[in-house]
Amino acid sequence: MDSMYIGSSDCAALLAGLKTESHGNLLRRFVSNEKPYYNAKASPIDALRTGAILEDRYFLTLPDGYYEQSKAYCSELDILRSSIDFSLWDDGKIIDFDELKTSNFEDFLKLHDADINYIKKKYKNNYNQVQFQLLCTGLDSANIVFLSVYSYDDEVNINRDIQPNDILKFRVERDEEVIDKIRTRSAIFQNLKDYYTKTD
Numbered sequence: 001m002d003s004m005y006i007g008s009s010d011c012a013a014l015l016a017g018l019k020t021e022s023h024g025n026l027l028r029r030f031v032s033n034e035k036p037y038y039n040a041k042a043s044p045i046d047a048l049r050t051g052a053i054l055e056d057r058y059f060l061t062l063p064d065g066y067y068e069q070s071k072a073y074c075s076e077l078d079i080l081r082s083s084i085d086f087s088l089w090d091d092g093k094i095i096d097f098d099e100l101k102t103s104n105f106e107d108f109l110k111l112h113d114a115d116i117n118y119i120k121k122k123y124k125n126n127y128n129q130v131q132f133q134l135l136c137t138g139l140d141s142a143n144i145v146f147l148s149v150y151s152y153d154d155e156v157n158i159n160r161d162i163q164p165n166d167i168l169k170f171r172v173e174r175d176e177e178v179i180d181k182i183r184t185r186s187a188i189f190q191n192l193k194d195y196y197t198k199t200d
Contacts, residue, residue, distance in 0.1 A: 002035040004193040006186060008082040011132040012125040014185050030189055046152040051102040053157045054147055055085060058100055061162050062086060070094060072136040077183065077190050082136040098143045098169070099130050108148040111168050119144065119170050131178040141173045 006014055006026070013026040029036065040052035059068055070087040072094060074080035088096040101123070103111065111118075120127045123144075130144050146168045151157060 001031070001033045001193070001196065003032045004030055004189075004197070005079050005081055006030070006189060008129050008132045008136070011129045011182070015128060015181060027189075031192065047102070047149075049154065050149055050152050050157055051100075053154060054102055054149070054160065054162075055100055057157065057160050057162050058145070058147055058167075059086060061167070062098075065089060066098075070097075072133065074136045075138070076135075077186050079190050079193050080132070080136055080182075080186060082133045084133060084137070094137050094139070096139070096142060097133065097137065098145045099126070099133065100145045100147060101126055102149045103146045105148050105150060108146060108168070111146055114170070116170055116172065119172070127172065127175075128178055128182075130172045131175050132182055134172075134174050135179050135182060139174070141171055143169045144172050145169050 010026055013022040016023040040048045043049045043052070055068070059066070066086050066088050068086060070084045070089075072082045072084055072087075074082075084094065084097045085100045086098040087094045114122075126144060130142055134140070134142060147162065148166045
């Protein structure tokens, strides 16, 4: 079934309570045989659309060797796959990556005095998503990057020249406790896929 996979954007739903709506929706999508299609740049939601536009602008700030929207597949559980915002490659392998998150200016200011423990607590879903990506890539650490948003006007953002002080980077180390929870929650989904796609 084309729908039998879990992406890094599904991590929050995967780790949510088993009786929550978000986890139930993930399970239904997983067995639906309908592959979801996302087009954030056409979203009516300002935050999603702005985030997609600013990803393109952020890419222009990165050095050579980085690629946009790479795929990484988990070697342990083949249902797990990640879209990596900006990945650095060497010898055919991802060796580092940036996961970009846009932040309104007020929240961005609060991040100036933050450490990784603050990120883990206040941006738990983002932190867990990076752990999901570390599991898929096999890396020990990566960056979560916060980019300040000053406007939700598409034309302004399409032409924005991102400056160093518009960006805050936090190095996220591999957290085996979170990764083990991802493995545990993914096991039933893997079993479903293995059962329904096995050769009779």
